[in-house]
Amino acid sequence: MMGDSNAGQKFTASENIRHFLISNAVPIIFIGLSAAAIPLSGFSAGYLVQEMLTRLARNSFLVLSLLIPIMAGMGLNFGMVLGAMAGQIGLILVTDWSVVGIPGMILAAIISMPIAALLGLICGKVLNMAKGREMVTSYILGFFINGVYQFVVLYLFGMRGILSVPFTGTEIRIPITNPQLVLSRGYGIRNAINLTGIRRVLDNAFPFSMHLNIGGGTSTINIPAGTFILIAAFCVFIVWFRRTKLGQDMRAIGQDMAIADSSGIAVERTRIIAIVISTMLAAFGQIIFLQNIGTMNTYNSHEQTGMFSIAALLIGGATVSKASIANVFIGVTLFHLMFVVSPMAGKELIGQAQLGEYFRVFVSYGIIAVSLVLHAWKRMQERERARRGLRGEG
């Protein structure tokens, strides 16, 4: 194992290069894949740059929300979909009240924050009951809360209620007045919601565009500056947060829960805080994501959020136990580059765009599988070695 721990030793240049290649294998493979697929797809450079900037703005916040639980040693927070659902509830209500523009976004955030905090609290408590298997538990919890979300949005939101408090006749419902949002039966939110009121308001808050001259043609690139300012602020927050007492506690817990506990850190409480922060940030991330897309699939938008964010982070070179801000941006860029070019590349190569479509699904799932395997394998080997050491063989 080469690492910073034996920095006293001198490494040759070739060893250093090898170490760099091994520790960055995943991003390097994806750079190679993209390099092969971009010419095949036939997209212009200007188009791709524009597309990447849009997607960076759209997704970075969501992916950044994953960093804090990783710091606290809780692995990839598959429970971030909880936050996404909270964000969507905020957006539904704001759309119904027709609050538009930046105030609409802020109001949606204000509504979703307490919901996200509550869901995060539940998630944190559940995960504390399932230490050592946080990932699978948070994953299933995402499905479970999705059921609750569907119940609320499909049966409690509406112009009329179907459930009532027994014997009193009071309807249990969350009033929605805009008939365009409600299914024709009178309750339940429609599957597709047009977010015209807040579409791209943050992206275009500070209109900014530049001319880019690549590959012979000049193209105008619109930069969603407003969103990037917010993302930058978030990055500063994370850097600052790492240095606070709470951040240090989380890192200690991430290193070793038992030692952190015996040195007086409130392990369970800190873990809950990590998840609550992550969930709240994910709620805000989903609001940013949807203001860029402009339409919301009430029952599907959040489902893919967790998987795509996690796959992007891992492609950026992060692992289950270690992730940096750089991983986020590299990952989002590479993942979405592949996302954009693979259907076209598949079409050019085999004549079927559907194949490229399935290929990117495979990559999203496959990359998560491979990263999880590598991480678990490494951990198992370390455990074995520790045990051999105890037996006096190491």
Next chain:
Amino acid sequence: MDGKVKKFIENFGWPRIIIAAFLMCLFASTPLVGVRLDTSISDTLVRVGMNGVLVLAMVPMVQSGCGLNFGLPLGIISGLLGATTSIQIATSADIIAKSGAASGGMKYALASALQTGARGPLLFASALAIAVPCAAVLGFVYAQILNRVKGEEMMIATYVGFSSVAVMCMAWLLLPFDSAVMVWGYGGSGLRTTISTEGFWRHILSDFGSITIGRFYVPTGMFLFFAFMVFLVWAFFRTKTGTAITAVGSNPEFARASGINVDKMRTISVMFSTILGAVGILVYEQSFGFIQLYMGPLYMAFPAVAAILLGGASVNKATMTNVVVGTFLFQGILTMTPSVINNLLKSDMSEVIRIMVSNGMILYALTRKTQVKR
């Protein structure tokens, strides 16, 4: 007496009692809401038979300590390969049989055998014969992965399953099938998303000795097959290998100390689970009447996992009773909620109830204190 009740509740678990009571209420309320009780019970029975073997596929891996088999799609795609190949064989044979005896001796004899009454059983047997070795190979590879990630099998199994489904999505587009009933009408290549098993082996097990009284239908053959599989697994866990697998599941360190090859036992159990998954999906499809390809198998592990947990299994212990009780309770809820709740509330809430019951059950199992130690 009081202590006894308390003990019973503790053993059985609150969620299970609540769900069993809920199911009883659903059955009891059928006359009140105008749903026929006989069709309800018969529907439940059909679905128990359909899903039984898929739930059974959880047992070997749970017993060997590999956790809940979220990688079930791996077995399912092997089953799908068997299913599609058997239909391809049938259509090729039909063409040969039509072209007359001139086309050749042995091939023609086989092809005309498929035109007789033995067509269904032969084709289903060939589907099984192709699916099982595929599942064994995939299961072996899958086991090698799981042996390297002890303690984190479940999350990895989920994503291994998902990735394999995505790989097969590409394969279904590219594999050289040319049967007209399976490939897309336009383009002439790539399999359809759903393929009917009508005319091949639809209801081949279900209708074997089936009983129909009015609207009441019992798929006897399917139950016999399910019972046979349950017996097979039960008997397997009473052999020397089976006992060794159970030992590995209960305490791997202890098993190793007593000379059991832990990795080998885990490999056998994973292969066994995967094979059962392949057989399970074939049983499912012959009753359902359709083969679902592409993203169809993606989430199929979750209902099976939920069912066995509902039956009282934990993350590292499962019995045949758990399988049967769990499948009945889970499929009962799935069958009964749409009809009864719809009539009651005039609204279809069954999907939401299904999501909450199945995932709630998995969550309950994952968070139980006694199960956390490994």
